[in-house]
């Protein structure tokens with residue numbers, strides 16, 4: 001009798017596992033709560049679908065923080081080059097952008113997802129939408145379906161339920177208490193790659209919300225990165241902020257306060273700024289002195305004044321020092337529902353090396369629901385695809401031990 005596999009969750013991790021297991025001749029059914037598959041994958045496609053990264057593998061493999069060592073075998077078995085080959089095999093050629101990030105030439109996800117679902121059907125995978133897993137039965141898994149409640153009892157199952165960001169796309173983290181009740185340790189899900197609240201004054205917010213701060217350098221415990229970010233009505237947003245989000249979030253958690261430090265004039269040295277500011281006519285307005293002496297105007301000058309209302313009374317060296325290192329105190333991360341991804345999830349200690357949950361033999365887990373996080377840059381999708389494959393291999397090994 002062909003072994004029956006239930007894959008719960010039809011995002012990148014679940015679909016990749018379905019591809020591998022069906023190719024190995026197993027009877028696979030994918031159960032997806034939403035009316036269609038891969039909604040978050042499609043949303044990622046709206047910003048071009050950064051599917052992987054072209055940097056050297058030795059750098060790539062350590063972008064996953066504390067989880068890097070545990071993820072490494074899965075990433076070695078499905079490298080960024082493999083991701084590109086796999087996408088090409090489904091008719092989606094990719095290219096390396098200037099930042100080293102890899103995108104489909106069509107800059108969207110829908111053709112890839114369509115071809116992928118077609119491949120799964122050809123390989124005999126049963127695709128079930130509107131099938132929501134609602135918890136464990138005495139033996140098996142309970143689903144709510146348009147035809148009413150159903151219990152399935154597969155030979156093995158994979159949970160590929162995603163994290164907790166953008167819950168309206170399907171991954172709502174309802175599974176967390178169900179796994180905890182069964183003795184699985186799940187680290188609290190937290191926002192990752194997210195914006196932060198800042199206590200802006202009403203006047204600054206009204207005038208500058210939506211304005212980008214271009215060509216700035218930013219520093220936190222994560223390091224120093226250049227680029228741009230956006231002032232939002234709540235605080236700060238954008239990929240440059242996301243690069244610091246894990247460091248800022250962890251510092252807020254550990255110490256109750258955190259700040260992102262901005263260099264508003266990365267092209268000028270502190271000495272030159274101090275000298276140029278000191279040269280300005282002391283009778284000129286502070287705005288004019290900033291514009292002429294430091295090249296700062298618009299939102300950059302306003303940010304300095306917002307954070308340091310007394311800056312106009314400071315000595316030029318002091319102003320120069322703050323232009324080079326202006327701390328923006330952040331109050332809290334934006335809610336997880338707005339984040340690009342989530343940190344936390346199923347603890348590695350409760351997963352064996354084959355991605356099976358130790359307290360629940362026969363149930364495996366993959367994708368963003370595991371306890372890892374990574375910056376944006378294609379790392380997230382690559383690790384979801386790689387862990388989906390690794391869990392599929394784990395299921396094969398468990399069902400057909402050698």
Ligand SMILES: Cc1cc2nc3c(=O)[nH]c(=O)nc-3n(C[C@H](O)[C@H](O)[C@H](O)COP(=O)(O)OP(=O)(O)OC[C@H]3O[C@@H](n4cnc5c(N)ncnc54)[C@H](O)[C@@H]3O)c2cc1C
Nearest residue numbers: 009011012013033044050133162170171367368378380381
């Ligand atoms: C705006 C945005 C842009 C992004 N851009 C990129 C990018 O460019 N590059 C990148 O690498 N990453 C990007 N990501 C992140 C990436 O999309 C996710 O990390 C990835 O989709 C996670 O894959 P997954 O399969 O683990 O989970 P998901 O994609 O979340 O899939 C989980 C699936 O499980 C289903 N499900 C959940 N609960 C149940 C249940 N009880 N019963 C049945 N089904 C259930 C969900 O409906 C969902 O379809 C982006 C994310 C967002 C929000």
